[in-house]
Amino acid sequence: MIYKKSVFFIICICIYIFQISTAFAQEELPKIKLKIGKHEEFYRLVFVFNNTEILQSTSVNILKDNKIKVSSSEDFQIEYKDKVLSDNEKLHGIGIKKFDKSFIFEIPSLSDIKVYKLNSPPRLVIDAYVNEMLNGKFSVLIDPGHGGRDKGLINNNVSEKDIVLYLSKEISLKLAQNGIKNILTRVSDEEVSLKKRIEIANNQNPSIFLSIHISQENLFRLYHFPNEKTQITKKLISNLKEKILKNFSEPVVIEEIPIYLINKINSPALLIEIPQKTLLNEKKYLNKIVDVLSQSLFEIGKANEKFTKNK
Structure with missing residues (x-):
């Protein structure tokens, strides 16, 4: 009995010492x-x-x-x-x-x-x-394709995921400077599933969803899927086509295809593939694409009756 009491007493002392030493260590941090x-x-x-x-x-x-x-x-x-x-x-x-x-x-x-x-x-x-919710005024949700382990197309260690992220951030900055609210589905080199991109888009309910990718060919390809909300998408496609043909030598191809990503999004949605030569990472060419895309989005936003410029 005395032995058991001694063991119990020793255990209590050890616990007390441990608590004191832990508290002391915390104080020393x-x-x-x-x-x-x-x-x-x-x-x-x-x-x-x-x-x-x-x-x-x-x-x-x-x-x-x-x-x-x-x-x-x-x-x-x-x-x-x-x-x-x-x-x-x-x-x-x-x-x-x-x-x-x-x-x-x-x-x-x-x-x-x-x-x-x-x-x-x-x-x-x-x-x-x-990012605040995009409901209530003209807004753009920009979707840089790929990310993380999904590199997309690659040329001489330059990957699609990095090029489209650069373009998306630059477009976002220009839109913000012109008073158009916008957010990105990713802002760093992270993997975002299609399910998550669709969830972000349907939660945010933007005026336009724009997904940016790189084509395997040297051309601009615009994908959309007709529905009851495509009027603004058609206006954007028309505006973009005009500006692309004016500023670039590459052709423009427009396709109506129920791509899973844009088909599942409730807002007007457009997926654009830019020429493969963007993988050469020539900043002058990339910035020209930024200017054309941001200018088209700004003009569509300005024409939209819900657009109000931030001051």
Whole structure:
């Protein structure tokens, strides 16, 4: 009986020592202060560090499913308004989870991030841009084809997935500068299934869905599928054809085919294949495509009675 009591006493002492040592270890972890600001089109996350070394060892990556990963070479804690965050928190609608030497921030409708490392004091600034729902005014959902393991066409280590992502981001920027709301189905080199692309499109309900791919031939090919909402698609096709023939030597082929992607989307949808020569990655040629596509979309939007320019 005495033996059992002794064993029990020793176990209790061990548990107590473990808890004390764990708490002490937690106290010893570097603390990074977090500030969160909500702006019209983005969240601003500011991490304030005690020294530059930890700041320089910290990396930021955008992940799938609206997540940002902030990692450091050593373990750390995050302090928000004088409170150390637990392993699972939610602040201002942002989910925050601890994972090893990283924190994962889940931000609804995340589209892109900009990251800055600043001194005096040492701090990391992340501007996390979010997409609002596109309902209610003229808007465009841009779909860069392929992504992740799905590289699409390849020529001399230049892949279709990278070219169409570059084009999509540039078109998105030009549309935004002209007051047209738009979002992308992917903003980085990630794999997005057809099911997910269709889900995004039907949730967002854009005025136009534009999917961008590269043809196996040197021509422009425009795919659409007639339905009760195709009037705006036909106007875009007509506008694009005119501009392409004026600015490029390659022919334009228009096809009415029930491609699974555009057939399953409720909004007016167009899939465009651009010439194979874009895989040569000549910026002058690529930027000419950006100009033609963005100008056509702008003109269609301007003519649409629901379009209102952002000021």
